Amino acid sequence: MSDQSKGKTIEFTDAGKVKPTDYPIIPFIEGDGVGPDIWAAAQPVFDSAVEIAYGSSKKIEWKEVYAGEKAQQKLGSYLPDESLKEIETHQIAIKGPLTTPVGGGFRSLNVALRQIFDLYACVRPIRYFDGVPAPVKHPEKINMVVFRENTEDVYSGIEFESGSSECAKLISFLKNELGKDQLRDDAGIGIKPISPFGSKRLIERAIQYAIENNRSSVTLVHKGNIMKFTEGAFAKWGYELAQEKYADQVITEAQLYDDYNGKAPAGKIVIKDRIADAMFQQALLRPDEYDVLATTNLNGDYLSDALIAQVGGLGLGPGANMGKTLAIFEATHGTAPKYTGMDKVNPGSVILSGVMMLEHLGWNQAATLITNALQKTISNKTVTYDLERQMDGAKLLKCSEFGQTIVQNMR
Numbered sequence: 001m002s003d004q005s006k007g008k009t010i011e012f013t014d015a016g017k018v019k020p021t022d023y024p025i026i027p028f029i030e031g032d033g034v035g036p037d038i039w040a041a042a043q044p045v046f047d048s049a050v051e052i053a054y055g056s057s058k059k060i061e062w063k064e065v066y067a068g069e070k071a072q073q074k075l076g077s078y079l080p081d082e083s084l085k086e087i088e089t090h091q092i093a094i095k096g097p098l099t100t101p102v103g104g105g106f107r108s109l110n111v112a113l114r115q116i117f118d119l120y121a122c123v124r125p126i127r128y129f130d131g132v133p134a135p136v137k138h139p140e141k142i143n144m145v146v147f148r149e150n151t152e153d154v155y156s157g158i159e160f161e162s163g164s165s166e167c168a169k170l171i172s173f174l175k176n177e178l179g180k181d182q183l184r185d186d187a188g189i190g191i192k193p194i195s196p197f198g199s200k201r202l203i204e205r206a207i208q209y210a211i212e213n214n215r216s217s218v219t220l221v222h223k224g225n226i227m228k229f230t231e232g233a234f235a236k237w238g239y240e241l242a243q244e245k246y247a248d249q250v251i252t253e254a255q256l257y258d259d260y261n262g263k264a265p266a267g268k269i270v271i272k273d274r275i276a277d278a279m280f281q282q283a284l285l286r287p288d289e290y291d292v293l294a295t296t297n298l299n300g301d302y303l304s305d306a307l308i309a310q311v312g313g314l315g316l317g318p319g320a321n322m323g324k325t326l327a328i329f330e331a332t333h334g335t336a337p338k339y340t341g342m343d344k345v346n347p348g349s350v351i352l353s354g355v356m357m358l359e360h361l362g363w364n365q366a367a368t369l370i371t372n373a374l375q376k377t378i379s380n381k382t383v384t385y386d387l388e389r390q391m392d393g394a395k396l397l398k399c400s401e402f403g404q405t406i407v408q409n410m411r
Helices: 035-054 069-075 079-092 110-116 165-176 198-210 231-246 253-260 276-285 296-309 348-361 366-378 399-410
Strands: 025-029 062-064 092-095 121-127 141-147 159-160 189-191 217-222 251-253 269-273 292-295 318-322 327-331
Touching: 025 079, 025 159, 035 348, 035 366, 079 092, 092 231, 092 348, 110 318, 121 296, 141 198, 141 253, 165 189, 198 217, 198 231, 198 269, 198 292, 198 366, 217 231, 217 276, 217 296, 231 251, 231 269, 251 253, 269 276, 276 296, 276 318, 292 296, 318 348, 327 348, 327 399, 348 366, 348 399, 366 399
Parallel strands: 025 062, 025 092, 092 327, 141 292, 217 269, 217 292, 251 269
Antiparallel strands: 121 141, 121 318, 159 189, 318 327
């Protein structure tokens, strides 16, 4: 029997965890722009890590599916139904960056995938690799995992253009029926829904992650001092959820100081909250006091990019969009079209997203191999242009060579 014929669709426990599987079928989307370059560098890294860790007892069967410009060229659609069906069937995928179609259709292919599959949690672990040039004095203090709500807030896309009849009707209703006289007649209007359901499932996932990974705290990030019934409610619902489901495993920050003299008991996770703008300052000045962050959509977008900028930039920023069971792992940067086909850009984002994917499968040994080899590659100053230009005495590698060097350092 060939390895090809061993491939199976992953299955899940009742708790939504991946059941042990040795030959998973995993769809991949190369992506647009630099996508083919970074995928060509990353796939051998994944395969080599699995082979080194497990020999022939485990292997990924890759299955290419199409989205973006390649899908438009081959199948006449930026997001073909066939691709969506494959992802839904296999409940997992990994992808490079996708272009945003010009002239109508999808507002964003990435957003469309999140909405179609209800991938409500954008998860981005952000840490420092020793030797990476960084703009802050102590980047090594940053080790946070951002859980960003992915379906509500501004990403719901509810807005009305200034001067449109729909916008005029809405402004009239808000003024005449609800007394919001401060609205200007020529304003554009956007609506940001934030619900108990959407907030609590995101925050539950963040708390569950903290428990399973021995993290010390979960911080609810919001702008509730101004938007009390959306952002403020996000924090309120988070505290409610923590008390309802995790009362024996968590304490609030108030309890930490009132009852425990500022020292958390062993095995207890501290639930706290921060106003969004204050959290940005804390991320710069006291990052080692924060661990897991649970955020509304827009705050999480800003904050995760700000954090990754402190430890080397998007080239080393992994991410995953996760639903109840289905998960899509992705490079978090854009398509960088000016570098298309140049074998130049850092493939670290998609490689580290693959590390998250391996951990999702329970293949932690392979994931650790990649992480350690990536650290060694950077420590040896054998890096792509984005890092080489900031490092004294570094050796410039192409995108493909960077991947090859990680493989060598695993062996």
